[in-house]
Amino acid sequence: MKTIQTDVLVCGGGCAGIAAALSSARNGVKTLLIERAGFSGGIITTVGLPYFDGLIDKPSGRFVVKGIPLELLQKLGVAKEGAKHIDDLRPDLITKYWGSVWIPNIEEFKLLSDELILKHSDHLTVLYHSMACDVEEKEGRITAVIIANKDGLTRVEARQVIDCTGDGDIAHWAGCPTIKSTPLMPLTMHFRIGNVVPVKETKDAAKKALIAAHKEGRLPNFYGPGLIFAFAKDECYVHATRVPADATDAADFTRAEIQGRKDAWTIFNEWKTKVPGFENSYYIMSGPYIGVRDTRRIVGLNVLTLEDLQKTTPHDDAIATGCWFLDIHPPEVTLDKPFTGSGFQPKPYDISYRTLVPQKVSNLLVAGRCHSASSEASASSRVTATAMALGEAAGTAAALATKSKTEVGILNGVNVREALTQKNAGPFTDA
Ligand SMILES: Cc1cc2nc3c(=O)[nH]c(=O)nc-3n(C[C@H](O)[C@H](O)[C@H](O)COP(=O)(O)OP(=O)(O)OC[C@H]3O[C@@H](n4cnc5c(N)ncnc54)[C@H](O)[C@@H]3O)c2cc1C
Structure with a gap:
């Protein structure tokens, strides 16, 4: 079987994956992104959803996510340079009621992702139409991820792996503990x-x-x-x-x-x-794909819980901020509003680096909707802008670990937070 070697492998080029790949490459390490579709963007382009939820704290209107998600909005003409508040966004693309913003054209998002990937081609390679389908694991490390594409099967040997498949595929195949909600939220064909x-x-x-x-x-x-x-x-x-x-x-x-x-x-x-x-x-x-809200999530070194959202538990190793309400879609008919339950609106809350770190494997991070969170908490932390922020943190961490010759599971999240802060990314929990 053919073998490719890289410092960082990002599996899945969706919301979390595109941010992970860009941040890893921008931090100067050799990065390979693989994506099963013929384009990046995940839910935005594979399903057709234009929303960047989780960006705006609804009561105050201030942004709790900056970094790459905000850069994307600026490049798409949705946010002004230096934007910090809902009033700095294009007024025809926001709903104040939801604290929500959307992009005007999802096809343009494909183009922008391609452009950004190509711009970083000194460190970043992408393989579209490529599916991760298995892992080789030895003594608590992933030694290779097997990918399938038109070349047949290829082994990718990476020092650090980032699972951004949404479904925690890599973590599951590597034997890391995962959970699913009961019931699962339903799928939706847009x-x-x-x-x-x-x-x-x-x-x-x-x-x-x-x-x-x-x-x-x-x-x-x-x-x-x-x-x-x-x-x-x-x-x-x-x-x-x-x-x-x-x-x-x-x-x-x-x-x-x-x-x-x-x-x-x-x-x-x-x-x-x-x-x-x-x-x-x-x-x-x-579509072109039906949208998947809810599948596996890792049970990581820290689990984000509803109590964390209610008490806004502070974390020294916070690497992102969440703020979306508990957006739980039931698998049955609802009228007028898509969610059930209280729709609890948390204050901006810290998300710990350790929610990206799975048990049992030391060179793997898991970012996006499959990070470590309880069913309720993940109904808030799963949204697009938050997923991108988690991806950006994972990419930064993978680069730091590679450069310091350690592994992402051993790295101190406080150092990841510091590296993100230097790039105007990371947590913005406190006003
Ligand atoms: C129908 C629907 C409506 C939603 N509405 C909203 C909304 O209005 N606002 C909001 O903010 N959020 C919404 N969400 C939630 C949000 O879109 C997701 O939780 C978010 O996309 C999570 O990002 P992610 O990167 O984890 O996953 P995704 O964006 O889904 O990215 C995962 C990527 O991995 C790829 N992939 C999967 N498996 C493999 C594999 N084995 N190998 C290679 N590639 C693989 C996929 O093709 C995909 O590109 C909605 C979700 C759904 C399904």
Whole structure:
């Protein structure tokens, strides 16, 4: 089998992975990013979701995440230079009610990621259409990650590995303890409908059409109405499908993808035939992948808990700040709001470096939605801007460990925090 050697291997080029790869390379170590899709961006580009949630502390409007996520927003023309507050963002791309900001075009995000990766080609290489599919582990170290792509199988030998697969694939295959929530949050196929002329009755009628389709057995599950006009006034971006499944089970994941696609078309057809404003509409596209909210999370050296969010537990080794509300999507129908439970809104809270450090393997970090957090806490820490901040911290840590000839599992998170602070990244928990 062919072998590639690198200092740092980042598996998964999603929200966490793109930030991890850039920060590792910018810190001067040889970095390889592998991604199963033909582009980076994860949820943003593989599912089509434009939101950068977790950036803004809703009550105060101030940013609790800066670094690479903010740089991306600046490069996409969403945030001003030196932006610190929701008022420094493009006003047509924010919702103050949610403390939310979105990018105007997800295709542009693919292009920007490519440009940034290529700009750092002295230290950073990307392999798209490449899937991590196994690991070799010896005496508590990952000695190689096996990747599959058009070259066949390749062994990648890396000094440090960062698992940004969202599903904790690498950690799981390496034998690190992981957990799953019960029940898992459902999957959602996002899709877009063009040439919609919304009128006063549109939202209500759309909701009623979904309720009827569900009652009459055409739509097994949904959240409704789930329609948003984020990209253009006549283009409807739909969040309404809801498919309970375990995306770490290949057969169940396939079933969910097929069901999500079918449900998206059912919703489109119901609206086109029954809802004012949709008469001349057309189905633009879905996905290209169904969106996965919730699968494995590592049980790391520290576990972020609901109590940590309620008490805003301080950590010397904080490497990021979370602030999103408890956004728990149930695997059943909900109307008007997508989440259930209190929707508790935490004050900005510290996230410890040790939530990225799995048990049992010393040269692995896990960043993004599969970092170490309880079900409730992860409903807040899983969002995109927070995931990017975790990725940036992991990339910085992997570079520090490589340069100091140690391993990420041994590194002191306080040093990672200091390195992030020097780059105007890391935790911004205190105002
Ligand atoms: C339907 C849906 C709606 C959401 N809505 C919002 C929202 O409105 N706002 C918000 O902020 N957050 C939202 N989230 C949550 C948020 O998007 C994710 O939690 C966030 O993307 C986590 O980032 P990540 O990097 O961990 O995972 P991802 O962004 O999903 O990235 C994981 C990447 O790893 C790749 N990958 C997976 N396995 C492998 C492998 N074995 N080998 C190689 N590559 C692999 C994937 O292709 C993907 O690119 C939503 C999530 C879903 C599913």
